[in-house]
Amino acid sequence: xxxxxxxxxxxxxxxxxxxxxxxxxxxxxxxxxxxxxxxxxxxxxxxxxxxxxxxxxxxxxxxxxxxxxxxxxxxxxxxxxxxxxxxxxxxxxxxxxxxxxxxxxxxxxxxxxxxxxxxxxxxxxxxxxxxxxxxxxxxxxxxxxxxxxxxxxxxxxxxxxxxxxxxxxxxxxxxxxxxxxxxxxxxxxxxxxxxxxxxxxxxxxxxxxxxxxxxxxxxxxxxxxxxxxxxxxxxxxxxxxx
Amino acid sequence: xxxxxxxxxxxxxxxxxxxxxxxxxxxxxxxxxxxxxxxxxxxxxxxxxxxxxxxxxxxxxxxxxxxxxxxxxxxxxxxxxxxxxxxxxxxxxxxxxxxxxxxxxxxxxxxxxxxxxxxxxxxxxxxxxxxxxxxxxxxxxxxxxxxxxxxxxxxxxxxxxxxxxxxxxxxxxxxxxxxxxxxxxxxxxxxxxxxxxxxxxxxxxxxxxxxxxxxxxxxxxxxxxxxxxxxxxxxxxxxxxx
DNA sequence: CGCAAGGTTGACTGCCGTCAAGGCGCGTGG
DNA sequence: CCACGCGCCTTGACGGCAGTCAACCTTGCG
Numbered sequence: 001x002x003x004x005x006x007x008x009x010x011x012x013x014x015x016x017x018x019x020x021x022x023x024x025x026x027x028x029x030x031x032x033x034x035x036x037x038x039x040x041x042x043x044x045x046x047x048x049x050x051x052x053x054x055x056x057x058x059x060x061x062x063x064x065x066x067x068x069x070x071x072x073x074x075x076x077x078x079x080x081x082x083x084x085x086x087x088x089x090x091x092x093x094x095x096x097x098x099x100x101x102x103x104x105x106x107x108x109x110x111x112x113x114x115x116x117x118x119x120x121x122x123x124x125x126x127x128x129x130x131x132x133x134x135x136x137x138x139x140x141x142x143x144x145x146x147x148x149x150x151x152x153x154x155x156x157x158x159x160x161x162x163x164x165x166x167x168x169x170x171x172x173x174x175x176x177x178x179x180x181x182x183x184x185x186x187x188x189x190x191x192x193x194x195x196x197x198x199x200x201x202x203x204x205x206x207x208x209x210x211x212x213x214x215x216x217x218x219x220x221x222x223x224x225x226x227x228x229x230x231x232x233x234x235x236x237x238x239x240x241x242x
Numbered sequence: 243x244x245x246x247x248x249x250x251x252x253x254x255x256x257x258x259x260x261x262x263x264x265x266x267x268x269x270x271x272x273x274x275x276x277x278x279x280x281x282x283x284x285x286x287x288x289x290x291x292x293x294x295x296x297x298x299x300x301x302x303x304x305x306x307x308x309x310x311x312x313x314x315x316x317x318x319x320x321x322x323x324x325x326x327x328x329x330x331x332x333x334x335x336x337x338x339x340x341x342x343x344x345x346x347x348x349x350x351x352x353x354x355x356x357x358x359x360x361x362x363x364x365x366x367x368x369x370x371x372x373x374x375x376x377x378x379x380x381x382x383x384x385x386x387x388x389x390x391x392x393x394x395x396x397x398x399x400x401x402x403x404x405x406x407x408x409x410x411x412x413x414x415x416x417x418x419x420x421x422x423x424x425x426x427x428x429x430x431x432x433x434x435x436x437x438x439x440x441x442x443x444x445x446x447x448x449x450x451x452x453x454x455x456x457x458x459x460x461x462x463x464x465x466x467x468x469x470x471x472x473x474x475x476x477x478x479x480x481x482x483x484x
Numbered sequence: 485c486g487c488a489a490g491g492t493t494g495a496c497t498g499c500c501g502t503c504a505a506g507g508c509g510c511g512t513g514g
Numbered sequence: 515c516c517a518c519g520c521g522c523c524t525t526g527a528c529g530g531c532a533g534t535c536a537a538c539c540t541t542g543c544g
Contacts, residue, residue, distance in 0.1 A: 018355045053536085056438070065382065065386055067386070067390060067474075068472055068474065069472065071390040072390075073385060073386040073389045073390050075382050075385060075386075082519065086375065087375050087378060087379060090371065090372050090375040090376075090477030091372075091375055091376060091379055091478045091479065092477070092478060093476050093477050093478060093479065095379065095382070095383075095474075095476050096382065115364075115368070118360075118364040118365075118367055118368045118371075119364045119519090122360040122361045122367070123360075125360055125364070125367055125368075125371070126357070126360045126367075127441075128371065129332065129360075129367070129370065129371045129374060130332055130333075132371060132374045132375050132378060133328065133329050133330075133332040133333055133374050134333060136329060136374060136377055136378040136381060137329060137333055137337065139378060139381040139382060139385060140307065140317050140337070140381060141337075142337065142385055143315060143381060143385050143388060144307050144309070144315040144317075145318060146385060146388045146389045146433065147388045147430075147431075147432070147433030148309060148313040148314075148315050148433060149309075150499080150500095151499080151500070168530090176365050182522070182523090183522080183523070188389075189389075190389070191388065191389030191390060192500075192501090193500070193501050193502075194522095194523090195500085195501075195502075195503090196499085196501070198499050198524065198525085199500095199524085199525080200500095202524080202525090213361055226526090230309050230310055230311065232309075232310065232337075234335050235334070235335050235370055236333045236334060236339050237333065237334030237336060242311065384522085392485085392531080392532095393531075393532070402485080424489090424490065424491090425490080425491070434533090435532070435533050435534075436490095436491090436534075437492090437493090437532085437533075437534075437535090438532050438533065440491065440492065440493085441493080441532095442532095444492080444493090485542085485544105486517105486543100486544090487527105487542105487543090488541105488542090488543090488544105489541090489542090489543105490531105490539100490540085490541085490542105491540075491541100492521090492537100492538080492539070492540095493536100493537085493538085493539095494531105494535105494536090494537090494538105495534105495535085495536090496515085496534085496535080496536105497532105497533080497534075497535095498528095498531105498532090498533075499530105499531095499532085499533085499535095500527105500529105500531085500532095501529085501530080501531085502527105502528085502529080502530095503519105503523100503526105503527085503528085503529100504525100504526090504527085504528105505525085505526085505527105506523105506524080506525085506526105506535105507522100507523080507524075507525100508521105508523080509520105509521090509522090510519100510521090510522095511518105511519090511520090512517100512518085512519085513515105513516105513517090513518090513519105514515105514516090514517080514518095514523080
């Protein structure tokens, strides 16, 4: 679905202008291949020294880090178009793991191709950077939520945020989107306990602000929910002409 | 101090190989100029549509975001070599503010130069991306701390983290470093209240793990503190040859 | 001298974590 | 067919870590 150009994975990210045909032709030689991963399986292991990175073509995934004593922080939810595993390649150390939440299709790149992009395909390199900056932005948002918002606000924020991201990836259809996540995952993303997450969620459900069951999410009134979460409506522009 | 090459601001970031002389010569034309900012003054305003971005040459700064109701989340502390304001340029929206913590010297770039870097100076563009990825990494660390660690652990982590970063920037001298921050700032960075931060800090001081007064920080036993904070010693490689 | 900013400390409160028990749906195997 | 276990969700009771309120101290400065 979120994937029209079989050759150029970036073509599908709605944040980008579709690259020209020539671009796609060039990228072809840069791609290693495609990869399928089943739901629940690891895409990236913690602590490994990675040689490849990916673009998420289809499906959803989870990025997290585990402390030595078992506590886990979910860093973000991944949607089609997102990069996976570039950070460890750029920094030389993988400090987090990525796991498939649903059946996933990946576009595989070799680490050597990063430099090729920078030296031979500036547009593509720029897109890469754009993606990283975008990720950083989302991490900042998450930090604000975990640091400052109450459980109720955090949950509201999380749903709105996920909803908007899914919308950008074209995953919101018929007023609903797939959100194949356990409450435990959400709790770990927000720095809350499972029990408290559950209780707070029940309240939001009772108020008809959130409908979420069987991995399907509906937000009857996104804007009302955004107000609960004190979400400021940041506009990330689709494309910058520098 | 953390600044030997007057022409090329990136030369001083210890994460990078020093660029060749030619590189510096080229960058010269890309620079707009230098800028001084007094302690306590804004470097970047929230919500502005920025036309310039900076490299922090000397001094320290604070990046934060304010919610509508006044709560504030400090996203990170900035050290010499760090980029300021690239994210808003890449994404088209500034969602955070940056403020000088000490007298600060900035190297100023124009937004148009971003694309020039990508199209004409792939090495430089790569460094840019490396920086952004690094920032993302630190944000992730912070998120883990705020989400999972107790107040005591968070404080320990924060001090170790700041200590290490300062060390990389050459700011640790004679077993101490400048840390010109209010307890309120630290509290806002960790998602804690001022009072609780203060009390927790007193304990760490009493245990001789942290000495911090008059803007000067000393860690008598960094590794012991790291153990308190459950800090995993991630190695970010200095330079990757792709 | 008085005021402002920041740091410190105590008392009280409450949000949220922990513990524990139970429910539902589903796959497995007797 | 049903028992059983397992994963996940749900709910109640209780306790503690951290937030809030408030007072006071120190330092620097006009």
